[in-house]
Amino acid sequence: MPASVDELRKLVADVLDRDEGSIGYETHFLNDLEVDSLMALEVLVTLENRYQVKLGEDELKQLTCLRSVHELLRAKGVMAD
Numbered sequence: 001m002p003a004s005v006d007e008l009r010k011l012v013a014d015v016l017d018r019d020e021g022s023i024g025y026e027t028h029f030l031n032d033l034e035v036d037s038l039m040a041l042e043v044l045v046t047l048e049n050r051y052q053v054k055l056g057e058d059e060l061k062q063l064t065c066l067r068s069v070h071e072l073l074r075a076k077g078v079m080a081d
């Protein structure tokens with residue numbers, strides 16, 4: 001079943017130990033939330049496990065905000081439009 005943006009926001013908030021309200025669609029993980037590389041990797045692994053997709057190192061660098069995560073997962077067929 002495709003994921004929704006709200007489900008994705010909750011997943012990212014849980015991994016980053018943040019309030020869901022602090023993660024807007026364009027909230028930059030590094031600049032706004034001070035996500036370091038280890039936290040970004042944890043998000044990537046959680047996404048891989050939850051949605052049964054393989055994400056490479058280049059894709060990790062693309063995961064800068066909820067929008068980019070949504071677009072990447074949509075391209076892999078696991079996100080609703």
